[in-house]
Amino acid sequence: MNDILIIACVGLTTGITTVLFGFGGGFVVVPFVYQLLLRQPSLENNAMHIAVATSTAVMVFNSGWASDKNFKAGKLSMPIIFPLFWFIATGAILGSLISGILSESLVRVLFIIYMIVTILDCVFNKGFFVNTDKRYLSSLAIKGGGITIGCIASLLGVGGSVMTVPLLRRYGHAMKECVSSANPLSFPVALCGTVTYTINGWGKVPANAFMGFISLKILLVLVVFGLIGIFISQRYIPNIKDKWHARIYVLLLILVLISMLF
Template sequence: MMLNDIAMIAIVGAMTGVTTVLFGFGGGFVVVPFVYQLFLRQPAIANNALHIAVATSSAVMIVNAGWATFQHQRRGNVTADILFPLTLFIGLGAVMGSLLAGQLNEGTIRLLFILYMLVTIVDCLVSRRFLKGCEARPLSMSTTTVGGVAMGAVAALLGVGGSVMTVPLLRRHGFSMKHCISHANPLSLPVALCATITYTFDGWGKIPDSGFIGYISLTTLVTLVVAGGIGITISQRYFPKIPDWWHARLYVLLLIAVLIAMLW
């Protein structure tokens, strides 16, 4: 891997730290398109580029989302009533999605990623509850169980951590963007853990180059984690609080930017 590639990875890593704090993205929506393009240019492993991107993204999310969760817990922004039992069903879905990903080819996963982004963006724009907010109400049993499994499966399959589903879900149930994001990070952890373990074993010995554990690129992972830590620290210390109205709209704009990057 060239020095300029490592420099670019570091910049993207810092961006994942910022998006983790501001939008609850542990890295997936920023990391997957970038790492995919990076390894697509390497002929020896181009056929596994998207699997590498998703696997490495999942490993990054363990660290980023874990640290952000710790910080939100210290500040009292995380409540057990929202996390459980939703976390358990998301974890179950994550196992299913990770296993399914190993059976799909690169083109199918990329297409699913793009379609999923389109559906999410349209849903956020159409839903008045997301952009304007509404009165808070508890999650139903069907949302927690069936919805939790579906969210975990899709998130692990595409390497996106689940925040892009949990944030709109909680927003439509009347939570402020601040609380949606503070809960998105811990809800991403079961997805990241299950996906990382699955991709490690499923990709064992399938990448001809050195520096890989399963589908996970170690150099990319370390660079992203270190730079992400810097991005998280800067965001928490120096970024001003964003009004809820703007926070929701910036969230959608970021999704659109990632979709454009993946299409390109």
């Protein structure tokens, strides 16, 4: 019962962070689900793969729902999203294929390294905390950056928002634009990852209610409470000033890193 309450709280948090920071679920879901599964002897050997796979499946719902709401509200900037979307999707397919050959411990180490590099990039990138002149993304940023984001995000089940937001900030976009763009840009990663983890994990988890590496019970609770969190954020949480939006974003990344380390 306690585990269900924890997962419900995590789901609510993912919904709120999806709207406020573009986190489709990975940075909140992975550490908590990983810690819960480590306490179950039958699942501990696959704990990281299950956490990443379930997180990826959650993002299909969260990022899809948030993207639809932002689109209907006229908050999506298509010139920002496309053509970056297609290169992220290409990278997501590549990352999904690679994920099946990596060990449990290596995925966890890569997740931690990824978090450290991202935090350092935000802290030492002057344009992240202070607005700069808005510019179009370069061809290299769109192609090379898009494929890299899709590959790493799909591999680690984190949606890609933690790289798309800093990338767009480098080019002078406001946090609101970065966050609203991060959700649709996370969708191809989530979809490719979900299909791949279902296929690669089929029959490998010695427990019921699993679709490949995806825990259907955990997924259901996370999705239901995630949608509640999205509703609360869109209706009741006021706008955050740009500079504080950026600072809180980095603070959340640091907290997630700490949870994975300790």
